[in-house]
Amino acid sequence: MEHRPLSELTSIADLKTPEDVKVPVLTKRERLDRWIDLLEQEPDRELKTLDEIEWKPKAQRLAMRADGSALTVAYSDPLLRQAGLRSDTFGDAVDFFQISEHDAHIVLCSCHGGELMRADETARRVRGIRSPSLWSLYFGWFR
Structure with a gap:
């Protein structure tokens, strides 16, 4: 492996530094909608x-996760990770979403x-928490 100074590499490669990388800014609704879309890809x-x-x-609750x-x-979605989802734990999901x-x-x-729960059912539940005023339409009961 050949070592070169960073100044030389910029002339032969398109290097991105962290400040060059655009982090998507998603609203709460956009984050939840993206999650719903991902779940509905395989209902x-x-x-x-x-x-x-x-x-x-x-x-323990905040650290909970399951494969x-x-x-x-x-x-597993690159966009949500890039937007700030740190892991697939309960606590990180609560914070991120x-x-x-x-x-x-x-x-x-x-x-x-x-x-086990089907992905389409999970998407329906995420829709319910995204739009609490429509809760009864998604779950058939009132909150």
Whole structure:
């Protein structure tokens, strides 16, 4: 491997420095809409839920994740990661999507969906937390 100073490399390569990289700025609604779109790409996909979120101590709850969950779907998206989604944990999702732990619980917890939940059902739940005034249309019950 040949080592060259950065000044030489700029003349032969298109180098991007962190300040050159444009980070997309997405509103809360755009973030949730993107997540919904990703989930709806494979509506029949079975997603793992997080096991009994409400019974975990806060630190454990915020660190919860599961391979093949709705959070994995979100985190696998380059746009959401570039916009600031740090991981596929419960806590990072709550922060990134700017939702309450209660709302995240409704979307992700095993007590609301069983061990597995279809992606289209998960998308419907995300739509419900995105538009609480339409909650009853998505879930058939009032909040």
